[in-house]
Amino acid sequence: MHGEIGRAQWIQAVAAGAAPEAAMNPVLLKPGSDHTSHVVVMGRPAGTLGARSFVDGGRAHLAEAAFAALDDLASRYDVIVAEGAGSPTEINLRANDYVNMGLARHASLPTVVVGDIDRGGVFAALFGTVALLEGADQDLVAGFVMNKFRGDVSLLAPGIERLAELSGRPTLGVLPWHPDVWLDSEDALDLEGRRAGDREAALRVAVVRLPRISNFTDVDALGIEPEIDLVFASQPHHLDGADLVVLPGTRATMGDLAWLRERGLADAIAKHAASGRAVLGICGGFQMLGRLVVDPDGVEGPAGAEVAGLGLLDVRTDFGADKVLRLPTGEALGHAAAGYEIHHGRITRGADVEDFLAGGREGNVFGTMWHGSLESDEFRRALLAEVASAAGRPAPTAEVSFAERREARLDLLGELAEQHLDVDRLLELATSGPPRGLRRLAPGAEQ
Template sequence: MGSGLLVAGTTSDAGKSVVVTGICRSLARRGLKVAPFKAQNMSNNSMVTSEGAEIGRAQWIQAVAARAIPEAAMNPVLLKPGNDRRSHVVVLGRPAGALEAGEFAGGRKHLADAAFGAFDDLRRRFDVVVCEGAGSAAEINLRDHDYVNMGLAQHGSMPTVVVGDIDRGGVFASMYGTLALLDAADQQLIRGFVINKFRGDVSLLKPGLDSLERLTGRPVLGVLPWQRDLWLDSEDSLALTSRPAHDGDGALSIAVVMLPRVSNFTDVDALCLEPDVRVRFVDDPRALAGADVVIVPGTRATLADLAWLRSRGLDTAIVDHARRGGPVLGICGGFQMLGTRIDDPHGVEGVPGASAAGLGLLPARTEFGHEKALRLPRGSALDAAASGYEIHHGRVTVDGGTEFLGGTREGSVFGTMWHGALEGDALRWAWLREVAAVVGREIRTGEVSFPAAREVRIEALADLVDEHLDMDALLAMLSDERTLPVLRGTLR
């Protein structure tokens, strides 16, 4: 039976995903067989595994960091928000209905059972399971039914470290308060703290670190410095505004429409690394002015986001851009919006019988069905090898145009059902050369390999973890977890 470690947080976006990724690679470099785990992920940013299962993108990249094959057990419950009160549920990689907001507290026992079963299975097969919590470790309103944070820690009798983002301010209060809000049994599992995203001289923190350790009886296991260039495949859209982007008069300007329910926005990550490409996220038609290329990304609610597009006047701006000869790329839901019509007879997205006309830029019609496509397609386009992944309920019928990656092309308007296609270097370079020629620009290609860049970032993150975290203390926790010493006292 392997060991387990829970990396919890004081808040959402405290850096849990990044810390888990770094720890996974650090342990893997030590020769351990490591698996990442997140009992429940709420995200529209997902990935298809080789077994044809859907998991959160963050757990997929953590598996890559762990040098493990991504699998459904690593993210047994995935909630994909359709609106503010309803989420589509994926259990062990397969669609499993929907949850309304009122069900979140007491109607999830079957989800907890699936999560605990998946965790136990991984623990039997791996030396270490590095678990990522969700939101705050002190979600006390949800504690009775929790299976993601301290409920999971209690199930696995796991040592837990709490990560706090110092860039938000108030990190010492949030760490002390997180511990203080927990009951005595949960407090016993909190073994230390990690401060994330620190800028400056770490010696300035020493009085605060000493006080926190004295007040809580727990060590600060490390202070991770803020690093701009270590962004990874993100789990939610909080990271969109921090994407790196190149600038310059000669850059190819790409405007990505930031849909309210955007999904799989990592489709454009590779473009952000290209030296002659400038990527901007826009939600206003005026922001499209001056863009060479427009990308309409995927969405978890195609009809609702199409209505939003029209309410903002972005539909007219995109159509005008295309009619002037400007390149447009629609990916999955974005491709469906570029077609002629979208129908949802069964209410897959919420309202049975809902339908709407598309933007009419491509000869494609979409009908949503209950069956979900989860595939890892391969092929070619623009004389380049291509691969990607499909995650969708919509069945698209194409009448005319030129076949393009599970979609179609009309002139400089492209539509594809394949997520992740631009991560392939050959296809991305070919597409960039194509659209650059359309707008009369010359750009460099062939200088950036996205898979290689991802590996460099993972290795650099593991280097930071090894340098700035007390990995010996973490390893000692893992070896002693079955006989964790009882800490003296509890906070009141």
Template sequence: MAGLLIAGTTSDAGKSTVTAGLCRAFARRGVRVAPFKAQNMSNNSMVVRAADGTLGEIGRAQWIQARAARAIPEPAMNPVLLKPGSDIGTHAVVMGQPAGTVSSANWRADRAPWAAIAHEAFDDLSGRYDVVIAEGAGSPTEINLRDSDYVNMGLAQHASLPTVVVGDIDRGGVFAALYGTLALLDAADQALVTGFIINKFRGDASLLAPGLDSLEQLTRRRVYGVLPWHPQVWLDSEDTLDVPAASADAETATRRVAVIRLPRISNFTDVDALRLEPGLDVHFASSPAGLADADLVVIPGSRATVADLAWLRQRGLDRAIVRHADDGGAVLGICGGYQMLGALISDPAGVESPTQQVAGLGLLDVRTQFGADKTLSLCHGTALDAPVEGYEIHHGRVDVSDGEPFPGGVRQGRVIGTLWHGLFESDAFRAAFLRDVLGARPSDVSFADARERRLDLLADLVEKYLPVDDLLQLARDGAPDGLRAVPPARS
């Protein structure tokens, strides 16, 4: 099996970014490369089609990594996807399909069967691709979970994967984090860790040289390189840690879009395309003050619609949204946000919430009922005289009583609801929406081209600052023999 495990000192250290960059760099060399993440915890997901035509759901990060690899995204690239619905309960998706709920109290027992499924998916990809680049989850030194791990060193041991650890220098303490990550592993796991990458460095890299030399001497492992922080590096994120505060050109914007930052927000990348429009300030808001000067308020998707609706009410955001609409402002609800805009939400089976029935915001004449069956679809249509595409991921069935048809939903004046994610990635539709709803002049930005340019930029940085050919050879040859354990190794 040819492959690498890209591990990290923490969540959001840069594992997804490095994996995507290497996928594109390897693909440029004519290598058939696939991304993989055995278990992802994210509410940002994408609908993909399996080889047999079945639709499934994977983490958005693995979808964009597949695009970087110029491969077709499929469920095997993210065999286990966990979607947090509360602090103690998580919805599971296995090989693209719903697989019940996992509780924190039964964490080990609930996830035990998934190790074999995940490793089988990795082996399947390995048989069809030249190289598989696996992204770890969190940190490989979550030693309280090592006995049941199949995502980090458990996967590395299964497939004898050489492992590279990424550390984010922006967080501070990167040398301690890298050394500590290695030192807390047992000797067998340390034998697969071949070296390190430092991510998001700002300034003169020569200032790091003494620290890099010391780290290599202490660990007898290579620092493969230092990736700089770059303002234009952007990927479809899996983690709300990456939710941006505001658009870069906020001060010169002529229209303002406020996106409600729900606690259990899902598919927040739905507004990424809007962020590319030079005349828009797209910012995330969690209080009524954040909506004060907005032209458009967006209520995004939610993994726990009823709970997030209660959060809106606790903060007074429900009243602020209704006032905004009453004053003639535009409101867009996407998926769970659409359901919140309706008259009533029912969940008699407790699919998302123990609350069986709750009143919505009453801005749209629709009613939602949750059921056990999940809808997954890839959608195509026409709206505002423009072609539009999207995808659906939801348990709620929405019944519409009144309003003008809109893709995946309904429109009543300047209040719009849709079950379709990804609408704004359709350039012609986005332009028509901005003209019709906001009276704004759209740009000629192509979102697909912008995404490709960002992937190529990332690959260019990886090519410049990392030894790509050495890492490709490492993936093919495996970890070298004789990598010594460093104290205080666990035994």
């Protein structure tokens, strides 16, 4: 039976040569609004969670699932890498934490704090992270890693030495920033365009940056194309001159439809489609392109809610309480394609809508329910040829393999880790546990 996990956990499993499974992401929270999240436990939908549950103790059952998954994995694997979410020093949420120091305390996990030096203030952030923890949490923090450094690493030496003196903990490496390291992620901080060298000759792709965007890694396959200039768009003028507008997945189809209208983007997308240029919707983005979205069971909001779509496809979407999870394969535009489905929506196509990877097509408006379908190289190139034809431009001619590019990026990341991290010390921590006698820092030491 298939289960849902985060894209980041999936790529980490692939990089480690392990089969992805639900225990690697036992609790997945997917924001449904500013105050609620959809909950997935061990790969299956498990209702919603309100913001107050983060401080009112309403997450105890989620902690139990996370702890049980870690214990299960530890019984089957020699080394477990548990990646935290957010900061380990979210002291306002610590009492009910199970994703950072709560998990570490459960299994006495040695903890390495990673700081993004590209954002500035990394020394203060690393020291402060430890100092604000309660003493028992500090006992698990064994060292630091700095990430995304640009320049001469020797310039960091005085700061690293002083950090060690003050904290009693070593820095176990400084990873450099590298332009070719970009991996599957679900962190919206990673949303960046992929600019072509020759922007005048390139096909321009504008991806709408929805407030609750999900599975935006669907467009990574477009980003590897050297003749594609890819940007993320949040204002109507960002679509000016685009040859293809992409509406990606969303965790809140109805809410993001309202956002499109408030921003004027709905009108801009309709104008783009009316000009004959191409539009592609993926999963929730595809549902937005239809006539109507209906929520009889209250999956996204009040039961029975109905919202008009953009009306670019004669398609109706009805949300069902049960989530559809599939790994489909098929053919479109004369080429094989594959992907994965994770959605509550069930679509009904009008008589004139052509089937398109379990979605629909009318003219130059395309919609698919298949995430990841653009990773199928021949299908992607055929779609780009359609886009170019609609724009009256030459089709891209480069032939690149997404699978090979992904493998090359993983290899590069591994090589950078070997070159710039104290891998032997990290492996020793993973197998021997946190060192004894670590210094406790005030004020956390007094808590």
